[in-house]
Amino acid sequence: MIYLDNAATTLQKPEAVYRRVAECLPLCANPGRSGHRLSVQTARAVYDARETVAAFFGIADAMRVVFGLNCTDALNLALHGGLQSGDHVVTTSVEHNSVLRPLNALALQGVAHTIIETGPGGTLDMAAVAAAIRPDTKMLAVTHASNLTGILNPLAELGALCRKHGILLLVDAAQSAGCVPIDVQALQIDLLAVPGHKALFGIQGTGFLYVGPRAHLREVRQGGTGSQSSQPFQPDVLPDRYESGTLNVPGIVSVAAGIEYINTVGIEAVEAHDRALAKQMLEGLAAIPGVTVYGNADAARRLPVVAFNIAGLPSAETATRLDIDYDIAARSGFHCAPLAHRSFGTANEGSVRISGSWFTTRQDVEAALRAVEALAKKA
């Protein structure tokens, strides 16, 4: 099988990730709850993972890494915890439902938002973003890379803009974390939401939010923290305030193992690999008669996440044929990004998405291109 659904979850992980999970499980006590050596050792493993995450993203204080269920959970903490009635948020039309749906829910509670339309190119208009910032704007919530087109947004510029206006920058790094370098200090990111199971190669069930010193969030979940147990409210201390209940220790250590693997090969090598894959996908698909590729074709600004359609073939049918006839796993439909499809004019039919990872080869992409070509010829 050729797996090109890495934007949903990376299937192939470094062996070290599986090994770390297998080593962790039989010794996995409850971290930060008890004082016995195994609990302390487990807490130490979580602490080490927090440090690994922090170092990878340029986070000065590892205690500002808050672990949760997934990237959606992290985004919900940032949005529900950081916004209240009377606030205004600027966001974009290429956001995932993990940003749009919380914002729509918050709109019913008096949190307004403005959506910047990218248009069919899928590229953010910086002037439009700047113009949308109002006196009551509290936050810019933006994806680092579209989960539909892989188009990267210019975080450094957005970070500078947010600081200039004194607003918070929330970045959804669901697609980009592990693919391109992200330094929260250099990029001036206040809140960074990251899934563990995508390009960081962790197992499912873990994500985290970096909570920068300019962000003051209410917690969205209360419970046992193992700290200040006699206090009726959440302790103020980080990360305990935002981490209630037993942590996903195997998931957390798996993320650290994934990051260590990336550090070994080098994030720049991953970035170059991904750029080459994106170029191959974009150029290869564009060259096939009857295929429409969505978004600007500048591969230097894209991850290997590409949406397309074959004229005369519904996207679901294309994905099914790729799967059944060619053993290629792709994804069709709306990819939880409804407004992006509106921008691309595919709000009715959706599109097919192929997405690669560090473990995807040129041969994999070539096979997919030949399969798409054959399907387009028959369509």
Add this chain to the structure above:
Amino acid sequence: MIYLDNAATTLQKPEAVYRRVAECLPLCANPGRSGHRLSVQTARAVYDARETVAAFFGIADAMRVVFGLNCTDALNLALHGGLQSGDHVVTTSVEHNSVLRPLNALALQGVAHTIIETGPGGTLDMAAVAAAIRPDTKMLAVTHASNLTGILNPLAELGALCRKHGILLLVDAAQSAGCVPIDVQALQIDLLAVPGHKALFGIQGTGFLYVGPRAHLREVRQGGTGSQSSQPFQPDVLPDRYESGTLNVPGIVSVAAGIEYINTVGIEAVEAHDRALAKQMLEGLAAIPGVTVYGNADAARRLPVVAFNIAGLPSAETATRLDIDYDIAARSGFHCAPLAHRSFGTANEGSVRISGSWFTTRQDVEAALRAVEALAKKA
């Protein structure tokens, strides 16, 4: 090492649990997102696990099993999703902070609560519970078993009481699920919160909430559900409404493997084993001069979770000595149950807790008793 901290997390799991996780990981696509065979197969594994969970707890509709991060996450969904300003909740003094802290946070939003004091016996006074129900009472939120003393609350009676008054019964089964039979229909439970990593023997990072047909919860997290992606709000369909973002698939299948193991040995066998352990712990500790055991000593109504102190020895010191000198893992302190400690008169010093599981032997408990005896002699 003798591990007696099973109330925090069970350390030893059935081999089948590890095996199932190891089998799952290399084939773990994103369930319910894509249409390719591997994604469908992953979705099927989650569906099967949901059915296994449902059957184990007498849940008629498996779609009413909502998976999340942990039991705390499940309790937060029940409390924050089920209550609003003007509502009143009845709860007890033996609740964990995973119930008390959300209720304290909700109190600031106009949700009142009444706490039924158990007193030093730790047993719930049913008349007091009934008397606390007011016209504005919406819910009774009660633990099935205290995480400090293992004392079981009479769920059947509580269920009948709640139906009589037309209020919801929320049960925190953090300690009891997997130890004693729980049938949500027979017991008339509307909301059941369960951790995956305790007596169900799953790995950490998974818990779930059963949402009964009488409960109508708002979701507390919004995001991608892979369903009705073009809709700006959460889909109404269960479990999607409450499950946003990528599920913890390895965690979920591990819980199913744990339940299958329990089904093989029989929950009645587990119950009998636990009762024998509880009796041994309670009688053994009570017989040691200088040891105080908390709560009523009726082992028939208790899980093998026992809190005690040695006269003249701080609880933290006892746990440290057990760990260092005897290689016995126990937990000291407040166990995230501050009001229970007030009931037992241990609000200042906390207590030591030992807790067993199906894998705990009489020999383990005997060794712990002899260690406590030796420490008490020296104290």
